Amino acid sequence: MSASRQEQNKPANTPVEAPNLEWLEGEVPRAEGFDDTYFSKAGGLEETRHVFLAGNRLPERFSARERFTIAEFGFGTGLNFLTTLLAIEKLERPPKLTFVSFELHPMNTDQLARALGAFPELGELTSKLLSAWGPEPGWNRLEVAGAELLLGIGDARKLIDQLKLNAVEGKGEALMIAPVDAWYLDGFSPAKNPQLWDADLLKAAAKLTGSDGTLATYTSAGWVRRNLQAAGFVIEKVSGFAGKREMVIGQKS
Ligand SMILES: C[S@@+](CC[C@H](N)C(=O)[O-])C[C@H]1O[C@@H](n2cnc3c(N)ncnc32)[C@H](O)[C@@H]1O
Numbered sequence: 001m002s003a004s005r006q007e008q009n010k011p012a013n014t015p016v017e018a019p020n021l022e023w024l025e026g027e028v029p030r031a032e033g034f035d036d037t038y039f040s041k042a043g044g045l046e047e048t049r050h051v052f053l054a055g056n057r058l059p060e061r062f063s064a065r066e067r068f069t070i071a072e073f074g075f076g077t078g079l080n081f082l083t084t085l086l087a088i089e090k091l092e093r094p095p096k097l098t099f100v101s102f103e104l105h106p107m108n109t110d111q112l113a114r115a116l117g118a119f120p121e122l123g124e125l126t127s128k129l130l131s132a133w134g135p136e137p138g139w140n141r142l143e144v145a146g147a148e149l150l151l152g153i154g155d156a157r158k159l160i161d162q163l164k165l166n167a168v169e170g171k172g173e174a175l176m177i178a179p180v181d182a183w184y185l186d187g188f189s190p191a192k193n194p195q196l197w198d199a200d201l202l203k204a205a206a207k208l209t210g211s212d213g214t215l216a217t218y219t220s221a222g223w224v225r226r227n228l229q230a231a232g233f234v235i236e237k238v239s240g241f242a243g244k245r246e247m248v249i250g251q252k253s
Pocket of ligand 1: 019037038039072073074075076077078079080081102103104105106154155156157186187188193195196
């Protein structure tokens with residue numbers, strides 16, 4: 001199994017604090033600091049497929065692409081990442097995936113193993129992520145099952161400014177990425193985690209998005225929709241997961 005790691009732009013002396021978790025029935029982790037769960041009690045894997053994959057028209061858009069870039073706010077348990085890899089693995093001609101994700105409080109290996117242990121369908125992918133795990137503050141480049149995971153450990157609002165598009169001149173110390181094809185907006189609920197739905201953060205996300213880039217999120221909170229529109233996304237409300245009336249999908253305008 002290949003697992004390589006490289007840290008860049010690492011802020012000095014910033015401690016990595018694992019979250020304090022409570023485990024609800026069915027082994028659903030809940031972050032005490034945010035008073036919210038990492039995924040739906042009705043089924044995390046199905047929720048990811050409904051909200052983030054189908055919401056971004058995946059896996060359909062993977063076909064005919066050699067490379068594909070997904071970015072996510074809130075890596076959490078890595079369930080969205082691994083569910084995406086599972087979908088890619090089933091393709092005849094899979095694209096090379098770059099998955100950029102941000103996480104303020106990375107789980108420790110035991111927490112990650114317990115959370116992902118609830119999803120046997122992920123098979124070997126879970127152990128591949130666990131072997132590569134051990135992120136440090138700043139940017140970490142992990143190789144997991146043929147995908148590149150670029151994991152920013154720290155506050156997304158600060159880290160996002162270090163990402164620049166490959167096409168941009170004058171790179172300096174910036175970390176270069178290809179334009180984002182699909183966003184997974186997966187902070188805790190906007191009322192409890194307003195930082196990850198911040199207007200400036202979403203503007204920075206829009207700037208990194210390719211011309212036909214899309215987004216999906218489980219929330220349809222009014223102020224989040226307004227922030228997305230102000231950032232330059234055209235958004236639409238569609239049916240949510242497991243009885244949730246609405247969620248939001250969008251496209252760069
Ligand atoms: C709902 S969980 C994400 C679930 C995840 N996508 C998964 O597949 O398990 C939200 C995540 O956002 C992280 N988070 C909250 N505020 C943040 C911030 N300002 N910067 C980066 N990550 C943040 C939390 O620590 C938490 O892991």
